[in-house]
Amino acid sequence: MALRTVGRRRSRGGLLPERDLSIFDPMVLGINEFGAAVRVLLIYRNILIGGEPGGGKSSLLNLIVAYAAVCLDCTLVLLDGKQVELGQWEACAQAFVGPDIDGALQVLQRLQIVMDNRYRWLRWHLRRKIKPGDSFRPIVLAIDEIAYYSATVLDKAKREMFSALLRDLVARGRAIGIIVAAATQRPSSDIIPTSLRDLFAWRASFRTTNDSSSDIVLGHGWANQGWTANAISPTNQGAALLIAEGGVPGLIKVAWLDDGECAAIAAYAAELRGLLEEAGPRPKLTVVAA
Template identity: 30%
Template sequence: MFASAIRFIKAVLMLPRSVVTGAASVLTGWWMLRLLWRFKTPIAIATIGLFTFSAYGLPGLIALVVVPPLVSLTWRSLHPVSHRWFTDRLAARYRLRHVYGPRWHDISQACGLHETVPGGSVAPQLQRVMVSAVGDVLRVRILTGQVPADYARRAVDLAHAFGVPDVRVSSPAPGLVDLVLVVRDVLAEPVILDDVPPVTDLRAVPFAVGEDGQWRTRNYANIAAEVGGGVPGSGKTAGETSLACGLVQNPAVQYVVIDGKGGEDWSWIAPRAAAYCAEDEDLEAVLAVVEQVHGLMRTRLKNQKTTRGDANFWNLPADPAHPVVFVVVDEVQTFTDTKGMDPDTKLLAQRITARLSALVKKGRSAGIITRLLTQKPTSDAIPTSIRDNASVRTAWRVMSRESAEAILGPVIKDADVSPVDIPEALRGVAVVATDTGRLERVRFPLVDERTAEAIATRSAGLRRELAAIGAPTIDDGNDKTAAGAESAGAAGVAS
């Protein structure tokens, strides 16, 4: 059978030679070879099939059809990651050659991304196709004189030309752009975590998923403060909770939580928090906790170099005896927005705001990171002196550009993403600034309260009192610290 197939191919190749002779026969043979090369894949499949059938008969042919899918299925169940990598690469190569490659020249020309030269046009070079969770990514070497913004301007044209809902443009390196043909909006689906892995490296803390389906990380070294805002129910507390669930499992991290809502949103952290205060009316209790953290900051700033050898906390190794202190103030407007307060409460609120402001300005080299969340992102709730010193900013859904600007700053004016566009249903989606200062949309994960409670309980052994990590204990009525925190504990507060 195999021999007769070979005879058949030979006969086809030789066919023109009986009528065409000499040099012309070489040309006809070459034409035939090119034709065969063009149909190489079906010819290769048919040849392998014929060979297997002639050598091993029908069982061989059946094995040829059954074994590759079986191997693939076994591989996928044993090691899905490498299987995915392999199949993605195969799909990407196929799409480069047969889907995007043949259309690229025409599409880039139709979208005005080509360059006209005498006698024709030069298209940018389509170098690679990659498969991502969102859709195919086309890596293009741009023409000399072009910039990625030229492609961003043509994103809508490219989306229509490729028949996809959206095309996103980014530049992975100078001279290259990635065109993401978006067929799936990853941010439309919630990221629900059944457990949160411990954060071991504070310089790469995963916090949310980006539009490409990849986790985003933040470097918390040398960070003084973060502000976050969004309308009620936009996902602020849930986002902060998911972050805290990873951080509290690190022995070199202590948490101080002040919940200005006065509810139980943060009660899960009580067994693990160095101080937890859910007071929205008893501002003395809140001030006591803030004073104690402020005292810790001052002690560290004054003594750190002498006792530990460096004035900057972040140049020192992670040490549970000298932990990083995350201070979370949820619904911070309860304390910072003094409108309508009676004079005594106003005085307390001003002291709290002043202390928070000092923490935001000077906490970085003391290893104290202050995180302020609010549903009222105005300059009354987050004074610009605080916002402008907060290097990390997160805007969940807001209702106006003014609110967006109050959180993210003037950068929002030139950005092509905005927290005002976030649909109400997409709770947990927020706009954050990337390492390069660009704004992007991310979705925070959701950790259910029971999971958070379980994490706090299993890591409760890592909890240290603020006084035990060097915060001064002041029993003076005006200068409340540990004693005040304890009284806060008595007032429905776990410390």
């Protein structure tokens, strides 16, 4: 499925979209079995992506990051255990961490502080969640290869701290605009505990090697009802089962961006974000957003 180029208009210093994209609007992930566009709303939600290597999970994660990058009303924070899956978007991100558990922990701890500060702000203003036009922007936290941080690092205490911090952000961050999009190529219970998986409103499972791995992503019992990512053909890359909170899995074909397209969108988004910074400073992760 190809993506069409967004219409643009000329502006001082560069190009801007005809209509600003917003993280508060639904984004297109791909098409369903009938060829209709599949749209998901990420704000106030999170998405978990799993599957075997080569199934297409990184394509979906890059698609989400690409959309977030050109939404000027959100901030990008990227954790990438392999460095290269999300590396093209580094210039668009406020923070980028590679295979560095200490750096990842520092970023998650800062996000936790931001989360608490934002909830304090909402309490002061007698509100329960953020909305468009607030003085702070939603934050998209994209993590590729959770397993590196939660299972591969030798220091057990740091692995457990990473999992605890991530669970807290997924559990409490929705209302204040922290959107977690996390992917792993080896879905197992030690990497994605049930208590963490069930907090993700959206879950996408690309092909898995067995029914158990499919259920780890989608939820227990779906394989027995005939919904298993193990049934997806190895040659059908980009196909996944997508389930929404309280819903039923559905087969989708995820839109695909090649390296050249990702690089072009990333450069365009970095230019747009540069123009945005010229218009005025924005709060950093370590600043109380008010």
